[in-house]
Amino acid sequence: MAVGDVSMPHMHVVQGVKIGSAEAYVRYPNRRDLVIFEFAEGTNVAGVFTQNAFCAAPVHVSKKHLEMGNPRYLVINTGNANAGTGKPGMENARATCYKLAELAQVEASEVLPFSTGVIGEQLPMERLLSGLQPALDSLKDSAWVDAAAGIMTTDTTPKGASEQFELDGVTYTMTGISKGAGMIRPNMATMLSFVATDAPISRELVQQLLKTTVNQSFNRITIDGDTSTNDSCIFAVTAQAGGTEISSVDDVRYSVVLDVLTRVMKRLAQLIVRDGEGATKFITVAVEGGNDTQECCDIAYSIAHSPLVKTALFASDPNWGRILAAIGYAGVKDLDVEKIQVWLGDVQICRDGGAAEDYTEEAGARVMAESEITIRVDLGRGQAKDTVYTCDLSYDYVKINADYRS
Amino acid sequence: MAVGDVSMPHMHVVQGVKIGSAEAYVRYPNRRDLVIFEFAEGTNVAGVFTQNAFCAAPVHVSKKHLEMGNPRYLVINTGNANAGTGKPGMENARATCYKLAELAQVEASEVLPFSTGVIGEQLPMERLLSGLQPALDSLKDSAWVDAAAGIMTTDTTPKGASEQFELDGVTYTMTGISKGAGMIRPNMATMLSFVATDAPISRELVQQLLKTTVNQSFNRITIDGDTSTNDSCIFAVTAQAGGTEISSVDDVRYSVVLDVLTRVMKRLAQLIVRDGEGATKFITVAVEGGNDTQECCDIAYSIAHSPLVKTALFASDPNWGRILAAIGYAGVKDLDVEKIQVWLGDVQICRDGGAAEDYTEEAGARVMAESEITIRVDLGRGQAKDTVYTCDLSYDYVKINADYRS
Numbered sequence: 168m169a170v171g172d173v174s175m176p177h178m179h180v181v182q183g184v185k186i187g188s189a190e191a192y193v194r195y196p197n198r199r200d201l202v203i204f205e206f207a208e209g210t211n212v213a214g215v216f217t218q219n220a221f222c223a224a225p226v227h228v229s230k231k232h233l234e235m236g237n238p239r240y241l242v243i244n245t246g247n248a249n250a251g252t253g254k255p256g257m258e259n260a261r262a263t264c265y266k267l268a269e270l271a272q273v274e275a276s277e278v279l280p281f282s283t284g285v286i287g288e289q290l291p292m293e294r295l296l297s298g299l300q301p302a303l304d305s306l307k308d309s310a311w312v313d314a315a316a317g318i319m320t321t322d323t324t325p326k327g328a329s330e331q332f333e334l335d336g337v338t339y340t341m342t343g344i345s346k347g348a349g350m351i352r353p354n355m356a357t358m359l360s361f362v363a364t365d366a367p368i369s370r371e372l373v374q375q376l377l378k379t380t381v382n383q384s385f386n387r388i389t390i391d392g393d394t395s396t397n398d399s400c401i402f403a404v405t406a407q408a409g410g411t412e413i414s415s416v417d418d419v420r421y422s423v424v425l426d427v428l429t430r431v432m433k434r435l436a437q438l439i440v441r442d443g444e445g446a447t448k449f450i451t452v453a454v455e456g457g458n459d460t461q462e463c464c465d466i467a468y469s470i471a472h473s474p475l476v477k478t479a480l481f482a483s484d485p486n487w488g489r490i491l492a493a494i495g496y497a498g499v500k501d502l503d504v505e506k507i508q509v510w511l512g513d514v515q516i517c518r519d520g521g522a523a524e525d526y527t528e529e530a531g532a533r534v535m536a537e538s539e540i541t542i543r544v545d546l547g548r549g550q551a552k553d554t555v556y557t558c559d560l561s562y563d564y565v566k567i568n569a570d571y572r573s
Numbered sequence: 574m575a576v577g578d579v580s581m582p583h584m585h586v587v588q589g590v591k592i593g594s595a596e597a598y599v600r601y602p603n604r605r606d607l608v609i610f611e612f613a614e615g616t617n618v619a620g621v622f623t624q625n626a627f628c629a630a631p632v633h634v635s636k637k638h639l640e641m642g643n644p645r646y647l648v649i650n651t652g653n654a655n656a657g658t659g660k661p662g663m664e665n666a667r668a669t670c671y672k673l674a675e676l677a678q679v680e681a682s683e684v685l686p687f688s689t690g691v692i693g694e695q696l697p698m699e700r701l702l703s704g705l706q707p708a709l710d711s712l713k714d715s716a717w718v719d720a721a722a723g724i725m726t727t728d729t730t731p732k733g734a735s736e737q738f739e740l741d742g743v744t745y746t747m748t749g750i751s752k753g754a755g756m757i758r759p760n761m762a763t764m765l766s767f768v769a770t771d772a773p774i775s776r777e778l779v780q781q782l783l784k785t786t787v788n789q790s791f792n793r794i795t796i797d798g799d800t801s802t803n804d805s806c807i808f809a810v811t812a813q814a815g816g817t818e819i820s821s822v823d824d825v826r827y828s829v830v831l832d833v834l835t836r837v838m839k840r841l842a843q844l845i846v847r848d849g850e851g852a853t854k855f856i857t858v859a860v861e862g863g864n865d866t867q868e869c870c871d872i873a874y875s876i877a878h879s880p881l882v883k884t885a886l887f888a889s890d891p892n893w894g895r896i897l898a899a900i901g902y903a904g905v906k907d908l909d910v911e912k913i914q915v916w917l918g919d920v921q922i923c924r925d926g927g928a929a930e931d932y933t934e935e936a937g938a939r940v941m942a943e944s945e946i947t948i949r950v951d952l953g954r955g956q957a958k959d960t961v962y963t964c965d966l967s968y969d970y971v972k973i974n975a976d977y978r979s
Contacts, residue, residue, distance in 0.1 A: 218902070219898060219901035219902045220900070220901040220902070220903075220905070220908040220910055221897045221898060221900060221901030221910050221926075222901070248894070250894060250897070250898070251893075251894050251897045251898075251923070251926075251927060251928065252927060252928065253925070253926060253927020253928065254927070255927075256927070285892075285894065286892075286894020286895065286897065286898060287892075287893055287894035287897070287928055288928075396894075396897070396898050396901060474880075474966075474970070474974070475974055478970075478971050478974035478975045479974070479975070481971065481975050482974075482975035484975070486691075486692075486693075487657075487693055488654070488656065488657050488691065488692020488693035488802075489692065491627045491656070491657045491692065491693070491802070492625060492627060492656070492657075492692060492802050494626070494627060495625035495626040495627030495628070495802060496624070496625045496626070497626075499626070502626040504626055504627050517657070519659070520627070520657075520659060521657060521658060521659020521660070521661075521662070522657065522658065522659065522693055522694075560880075560971060561971060562968050562971050562972070564880070564884075564971070565884050565887065565966060565967060565968050565970070565971060566968070568880070568881055568884035568885070568888075569884045569885070569887050569888035569890070
């Protein structure tokens, strides 16, 4: 079960975005597993994709099509990742674009394909292509919740975030969905996320906004350290709510949009961690006092990836020695352990590299019993800081991943 | 339970090495938890230690004492790692050396201390020091099996290897023990290992032999990716069986010793993986066709650390897509996935970056059902190769580490 409040908020409509879906029987019958996004003409679209060398066929195709110009359609299937599928996989990803382009009367390069699910099997093309027309027929602007459900794999809950904000008297909307619960780690961790706004933003700034906010959200979460072959995050700006274009970072409206997008992206990213496979706890690892953000990140990830720390969190065992060990092997050079402070919640567990004298097991156990825990580390050597979000490692993680294909 | 044959072999006596042990009640009453090694005068000793910045107090003291000259005694306690213990921890490690030195009439710097167990608690010094005399009183040359049992923590089985070999008509012995089942990863993975021989080898070559063989054994295993604060491996050469000193790598006898030591170290390292926490399978990850051994290692470890690969191995599920994904995110530059071949045992699962056409789930399932599995990867871009050993990730790993302190 997901940790904390993961409820779907009211998903405000984004003008210029329509969503359709269908049951295409990609892997299982009788489930919504095919989703189509339609963007109004003139929509600016930016994307970031997995760094995995074995990136999936649809990722190759989406990157190429995005370079060629703004897409009008996204087509997303769950149940099959179309990764590790060689040339037939590439052909299938392209064929999906061709077919949708033909039905929607656009160029094939105006379609971006996305897939998520099992790696290494070919898509059931006949069933998938047959689902495109019904999905197109169902296009409407209020289907964000259906889309969130339609892209789930091992997720236990659909994931959405939505905000409205005002610029110069005009009300705009920022709405997005994400999916992912396993194979989650930095470098595009989400597996899939789609965010859209009807605010008017120039193409250059759209890409910049996406990169900046992904680095504070999806690139700061980890569940199991496994970088997926399919991770993609798309940000679409329709500009359909009117107003003059925001084309400079010096425009005061830019910082408002940045704030809203950061909140939406962080929420969508954290929802993935809260729904982490087998997760019983939501963990914030905040590292401060570093020379640069890279070393703060290295240490935060070292803690967040340690199976020993994660099982101790699952057991509500304040076994803080495992946290110190993870700090120690993060590979940060010239670390002076005698300057290091560590807190579990509001309880200091490590002072100047050793056990804090006033620390008690009772105080540690009180923090560990909570379902949302912050591990804070001060390296005592600089001003940089960074934060990573993760979950614990439970029996159910093993169960889910040992059973996934059966 | 450990995987495969982990039985203790006949542990041949090493001339010039005596071993004693006692029940000091470091953590639990009525168990052998204190071990002492005594080396004959003139014994050459080499050591390698953890790279963890939070290395334990006894590691600091052992490194310093080893720089000062050859030790005559090792003193090892289990139950408490004396790590993350600050200045009191350093004082306790030194006090242990002083006390043993006083009882044995040597210099304190001729004693190396070792600890393994829970991190972050102070040693029960009164009980530990009281155990030293009984341990000294029990010194005898045939106590290797007792020592292997006396250094165990979460190990389910004591670990030993022993060989005899002949050089110029003289029979020599190489005998060693190791311990460790969790917090195991490269850069001195063993937690603790002690190996001795009575062959005559010069001090310089002792250190070189240790470094060379550690890199093919303890530095090539991983269970959970957690580098311990206490890892140490000691190689002691007593030269007590006679013969002229081996002082050059060109001496034909050197390569004989190197072969024997490599086998003994590999066996001791693999025993740790076979006894990995919750392990049900022993996995060999062999990567070949790389530009250099580093990239072969990077990919082998990426596979060996992936929780998704490890849970699939536990489930006997030939979910080879997870192996491809782990290869893809290993961070190796300019990887041409279309040149990559992957085998599960004798079954080729991936040909030229995609599914092998003749692969069947039945063939994959047959290999995955075995308790010893080799994953072989050919990168198709060079002559380098390297091999890493690991185990699967099971419910019991979580259980053991969620319960360890209770």
